[in-house]
Amino acid sequence: CPGVLGPWVALTLPRLVMVLSSLFQGSSVWNSITAVLGKDVVLPCSYKVSEGERVVQITWMKRREDGTAQELAVLNWQHGTYVQTAYSGRVLRQSEGSLEDGSILLKNAVQADEGAYECHLITFPGGSFESSLTLKILVPPLPTLNLGPPLEEGQGRTLAASCTAEGNPVPTVTWETEVRGTDSSRVSSHPRSASVTSEFYVVPGRSMHGKALTCIVSHPGLQHKKRITHTLNVAYLSDASVLGHEEGEDWVAGKEGAFLKCLGDGNPPPTYNWTRLNDPLPSGVKIKGDTLLFQRPLNSEDGGVYVCQVANGFATKEAETTISIKGNRAKQVDVVSISMIGAGLISVVLLGLLVLVVILMTCYHKRKTKRITEKYEEELTLTRENSIRRLHSSHSTDTRNQMEENLPLRSESRQGSFRGDSLCRESLRADSLCRDSRQGSFRADSLRETSLCSVMSEEAEGRSYSTLSTVREIETQTELPPPPPTPVQEDQMEKEKEEKEQEEEEQRDSEKNIKQAMTHFVQENGTLRAKPTSNGIYINGRGHLV
Numbered sequence: 001c002p003g004v005l006g007p008w009v010a011l012t013l014p015r016l017v018m019v020l021s022s023l024f025q026g027s028s029v030w031n032s033i034t035a036v037l038g039k040d041v042v043l044p045c046s047y048k049v050s051e052g053e054r055v056v057q058i059t060w061m062k063r064r065e066d067g068t069a070q071e072l073a074v075l076n077w078q079h080g081t082y083v084q085t086a087y088s089g090r091v092l093r094q095s096e097g098s099l100e101d102g103s104i105l106l107k108n109a110v111q112a113d114e115g116a117y118e119c120h121l122i123t124f125p126g127g128s129f130e131s132s133l134t135l136k137i138l139v140p141p142l143p144t145l146n147l148g149p150p151l152e153e154g155q156g157r158t159l160a161a162s163c164t165a166e167g168n169p170v171p172t173v174t175w176e177t178e179v180r181g182t183d184s185s186r187v188s189s190h191p192r193s194a195s196v197t198s199e200f201y202v203v204p205g206r207s208m209h210g211k212a213l214t215c216i217v218s219h220p221g222l223q224h225k226k227r228i229t230h231t232l233n234v235a236y237l238s239d240a241s242v243l244g245h246e247e248g249e250d251w252v253a254g255k256e257g258a259f260l261k262c263l264g265d266g267n268p269p270p271t272y273n274w275t276r277l278n279d280p281l282p283s284g285v286k287i288k289g290d291t292l293l294f295q296r297p298l299n300s301e302d303g304g305v306y307v308c309q310v311a312n313g314f315a316t317k318e319a320e321t322t323i324s325i326k327g328n329r330a331k332q333v334d335v336v337s338i339s340m341i342g343a344g345l346i347s348v349v350l351l352g353l354l355v356l357v358v359i360l361m362t363c364y365h366k367r368k369t370k371r372i373t374e375k376y377e378e379e380l381t382l383t384r385e386n387s388i389r390r391l392h393s394s395h396s397t398d399t400r401n402q403m404e405e406n407l408p409l410r411s412e413s414r415q416g417s418f419r420g421d422s423l424c425r426e427s428l429r430a431d432s433l434c435r436d437s438r439q440g441s442f443r444a445d446s447l448r449e450t451s452l453c454s455v456m457s458e459e460a461e462g463r464s465y466s467t468l469s470t471v472r473e474i475e476t477q478t479e480l481p482p483p484p485p486t487p488v489q490e491d492q493m494e495k496e497k498e499e500k501e502q503e504e505e506e507q508r509d510s511e512k513n514i515k516q517a518m519t520h521f522v523q524e525n526g527t528l529r530a531k532p533t534s535n536g537i538y539i540n541g542r543g544h545l546v
Contacts, residue, residue: 032134035109036221037168042094045102045119045131056122058102060091063116063132072117075102111137111168111192139193140221141165143173145228151204152314153236160202161230163215166195171219173198179211179232202232209234209267237266240310240319250326251298258294264310264317271312277305277320300325 035041047055060072073083073091077099083091087106094103102121106113114137121129148159160181165171173196175183181202188195200213210231217226243261245251251258262272272290274281284296294302307320 034136034138037137037139039109040105040107041109043104043106043117047100047121049100053126054124055099056124058099059120060104061118073104075099109137113137138221139168141167141171141217141219143217143226143228145215145230151234153204153206153234155204157201157203160200161213162197162199164195164197165217166193167219168193170194170196171217174216175200176214176216179208204234206234206236208232235267235314237270237312237315237317238264240264240308240317242308242319242321245321250324253298253300253325253327255298258298260292260306262290262308266312268312270310273309275307277307279304298325
């Protein structure tokens with residue numbers, strides 16, 4: 001009855017429209033609701049009653065694609081809730097109590113749940129009302145990453161990986177990586193969904209090995225972006241090289257701890273092998289991984305061209321080095337022998353120096369002895385001449401008888417002069433030590449003592465006397481009484497007397513020295529001979545013998 005219901009509809013319909021609004025999943029359209037596949041969704045329907053008014057029943061309907069309606073559930077204030085068998089267990093009343101809130105809960109939403117839903121209310125005494133909403137099911141993608149063919153260094157543009165994501169609506173696929181490359185995408189449509197596939201291409205190189213390649217998928221049904229990371233695996237093999245021996249370097253025979261190391265990097269990890277060109281490996285070497293170890297000192301047989309081979313499943317490379325052993329024929333020098341040779345050379349040098357010193361000292365003493373001998377001969381000659389002069393001066397007044405007595409004495413002196421010459425020389429040499437310290441009286445002492453030695457003789461009875469003492473006795477026996485002296489003669493006589501006393505004192509000293517010297521002689525058949533001795537030595541630097 002339009003006349004009766006018109007005013008009431010004008011008042012209640014706006015209130016129903018206001019409460020039937022989409023409040024789920026952040027939808028911006030008030031009559032449209034979105035739900036994620038497999039999640040629960042609330043279909044809202046509520047009515048604000050006026051005083052004296054009551055909601056009697058609510059019926060939920062789904063509009064099919066052909067336009068027909070399908071009942072889901074009926075909510076009655078007296079009989080409770082009724083759900084159709086097709087939705088049994090999946091449709092529940094959102095809240096208990098009055099039917100002012102007639103919202104229902106759709107559990108485990110599927111893509112078949114998409115479509116238009118209608119809420120029909122019957123109030124008393126207000127009548128019936130209805131409202132509709134649209135449910136959209138979001139299908140989140142499940143991205144997959146598919147690898148391309150194996151990457152090898154030296155290839156051209158090659159597919160590294162592809163990333164595929166299917167959902168509703170169409171997901172977005174991007175790449176994140178440090179590797180330089182290009183990508184391309186294609187989209188495929190399916191009933192109620194669509195899929196996108198993105199491919200990433202690279203030019204393989206060893207610098208890419210181990211780098212990350214990440215596929216990123218974005219979709220409204222995902223709370224966070226999905227990321228799938230793949231580590232690039234690039235097969236490569238670097239050039240081989242040898243460590244431990246430089247080109248042109250010579251190894252020395254006897255060297256210890258020698259080794260050769262093969263350098264080569266690759267993916268997959270390479271294996272190493274050592275060979276010697278045209279010859280087998282020498283004995284005493286060991287291959288340990290990438291290193292060739294010489295476990296003994298080097299010898300001449302270790303020379304040759306050594307080849308290092310590096311191989312993996314991708315490639316094989318080689319490097320070689322030429323080893324030459326220096327001093328193959330040279331004998332090893334013994335350290336002990338070197339020490340002995342050095343010690344011998346030092347000994348020879350020291351011995352040579354000692355011999356040189358001895359020769360120099362011998363030459364020096366010979367020259368010194370020669371100079372002393374010449375000086376001694378010169379002094380001896382002067383001493384004899386002085387002795388002769390003194391004898392002549394002392395016997396100038398002697399008579400013929402004195403001369404006759406002196407003749408035998410002189411004859412005996414000449415006969416014994418040869419035998420006693422050594423005694424005189426030894427006495428002179430001994431006394432010269434004292435005379436050296438008396439610089440002022442050297443010449444006079446030498447003359448007096450030499451004079452005494454030159455006139456030494458032997459008597460028949462075996463006692464020895466000096467020539468001067470014999471002459472002195474003769475002068476005393478033949479002395480004549482002197483004439484009366486004049487004053488001048490008295491002075492002269494006093495001088496002569498003083499000189500005579502001085503001479504007598506000197507004679508006494510000489511006789512004492514002669515007696516001391518006579519202990520070194522023996523008398524045999526009227527001849528004085530030096531006592532035999534084996535210890536004649538130099539007693540001072542002037543070369544005098546004792």
